[in-house]
Amino acid sequence: xxxxxxxxxxxxxxxxxxxxxxxxxxxxxxxxxxxxxxxxxxxxxxxxxxxxxxxx
Numbered sequence: 001x002x003x004x005x006x007x008x009x010x011x012x013x014x015x016x017x018x019x020x021x022x023x024x025x026x027x028x029x030x031x032x033x034x035x036x037x038x039x040x041x042x043x044x045x046x047x048x049x050x051x052x053x054x055x056x
Contacts, residue, residue: 021045021048023041
């Protein structure tokens with residue numbers, strides 16, 4: 001099975017759109033914001049994931 005055939009089998013379409021949930025900067029990275037709790041970061045990521053799922 002070719003790679004293209006594997007993708008078609010997995011995604012059920014020839015041209016899938018793949019979304020990505022981006023996390024905010026983590027501790028130790030340059031843009032880390034200590035005022036944002038891990039719970040807030042999780043909620044933001046969950047909202048982004050829900051938007052991606054709702055849009056198909």
